[in-house]
Amino acid sequence: MAHRITLIPGDGIGPEVSEAAQEVLAAAGVAVDWDVQTAGLEVARVGGNPLPDRVIDSVRTNRFALKGPCGTPIGGGFRSVNVSLRQALDLYANVRPVKSLPKVEPRFDVDLVIVRENTEGLYAGLELMIMPGVAQSIKLTTERCSRRIAEFAFRYAEGHGRPRVTVVHKANIMKISDGLALEVTRKVATEHPTIELKEMIVDAAAMMMVKNPNSLGVLVTENLYGDILSDLGAGTVGGLGFVPGANIGDDAAVFEAVHGTAPDIAGKGIANPTAIVQSAVMMLHHLGERAAADAIEKSILQQYDERKVVTRDIGGSASTKEFTAELCRLVRLHREA
Ligand code: NAI
Numbered sequence: 001m002a003h004r005i006t007l008i009p010g011d012g013i014g015p016e017v018s019e020a021a022q023e024v025l026a027a028a029g030v031a032v033d034w035d036v037q038t039a040g041l042e043v044a045r046v047g048g049n050p051l052p053d054r055v056i057d058s059v060r061t062n063r064f065a066l067k068g069p070c071g072t073p074i075g076g077g078f079r080s081v082n083v084s085l086r087q088a089l090d091l092y093a094n095v096r097p098v099k100s101l102p103k104v105e106p107r108f109d110v111d112l113v114i115v116r117e118n119t120e121g122l123y124a125g126l127e128l129m130i131m132p133g134v135a136q137s138i139k140l141t142t143e144r145c146s147r148r149i150a151e152f153a154f155r156y157a158e159g160h161g162r163p164r165v166t167v168v169h170k171a172n173i174m175k176i177s178d179g180l181a182l183e184v185t186r187k188v189a190t191e192h193p194t195i196e197l198k199e200m201i202v203d204a205a206a207m208m209m210v211k212n213p214n215s216l217g218v219l220v221t222e223n224l225y226g227d228i229l230s231d232l233g234a235g236t237v238g239g240l241g242f243v244p245g246a247n248i249g250d251d252a253a254v255f256e257a258v259h260g261t262a263p264d265i266a267g268k269g270i271a272n273p274t275a276i277v278q279s280a281v282m283m284l285h286h287l288g289e290r291a292a293a294d295a296i297e298k299s300i301l302q303q304y305d306e307r308k309v310v311t312r313d314i315g316g317s318a319s320t321k322e323f324t325a326e327l328c329r330l331v332r333l334h335r336e337a
């Protein structure tokens with residue numbers, strides 16, 4: 001039976017790379033009944049709201065969504081589509097695998113996963129001006145959210161054959177808030193005895209992600225550290241165009257390209273669809289479509305290794321369509337093998 005999945009093509013290059021992902025999934029033999037829902041800048045221009053309720057309802061019903069980048073209207077009090085989706089669906093775990101692609105600089109050997117708490121910390125929006133010239137931002141840490149993100153990270157490690165979870169914190173300075181998260185993570189670790197727990201202060205973790213990234217395994221951390229380390233990680237493997245991302249909750253999951261709408265190249269047919277295809281691969285694992293996911297993963301590695309048909313952002317000359325056609329060809333070969 002076909003999987004019913006919400007597709008949010010997004011703005012700018014979003015529709016171009018989303019179409020590529022749809023074609024690759026079809027080439028892998030995955031039957032999908034796409035529920036296409038527009039959101040973002042164009043939708044806001046027409047109806048005033050970049051994320052209408054119909055989009056949230058669709059993801060809630062289908063439980064899985066693949067999403068392209070969405071622009072956020074500047075001014076007017078609009079919240080970003082991503083933040084609104086995360087909050088509406090309580091997508092508390094932001095998962096970013098950081099893995100080198102063949103011949104993509106600067107590093108060729110990185111393989112780690114960042115699990116970022118998505119709902120609290122300094123992103124709870126609790127800010128106030130105490131008196132003129134003195135502002136305060138409250139970092140919210142709860143036992144409940146610390147526990148569920150730690151549990152998610154340990155389950156992820158178990159499910160993906162990763163022997164170690166590294167909890168990233170600053171509990172030497174923020175003894176109460178980060179101290180609580182660390183304490184809870186230690187407790188959760190005792191419930192997962194096959195996975196080793198490593199503890200690391202966030203500044204040391206940043207250095208280690210550059211010096212010896214593969215010693216870290218699955219990193220689990222609060223919102224702000226996770227935000228910064230996620231982009232640091234992407235930078236080590238070529239940038240945001242080469243890493244997939246997912247926002248996962250207990251009832252729904254949104255898989256997305258983490259790069260932006262690239263207005264400078266939108267409509268030119270030259271965008272690199274790798275990130276959204278990789279995000280679709282993450283989604284296939286969640287859907288239990290392991291063979292199709294493996295075939296696409298192998299094909300991406302082969303295409304980058306051969307470097308015959310790659311896009312301009314990494315020094316090739318292929319259009320999005322040419323890149324996608326080659327990827328589909330390789331996927332079919334791997335499926336038949
Ligand atoms: P951007 O990621 O759109 O672009 C930065 C640079 O990377 C540009 O030169 C662009 O051409 C290039 N680039 C990005 N993705 C590419 C791809 N797949 N293939 C080839 N080149 C690619 O970042 P920017 O300019 O800061 O943001 C533009 C818009 O995107 C903003 O409106 C922002 O709000 C939105 N945005 C949306 C995100 C999302 O929905 N996940 C995330 C980040 C930004």
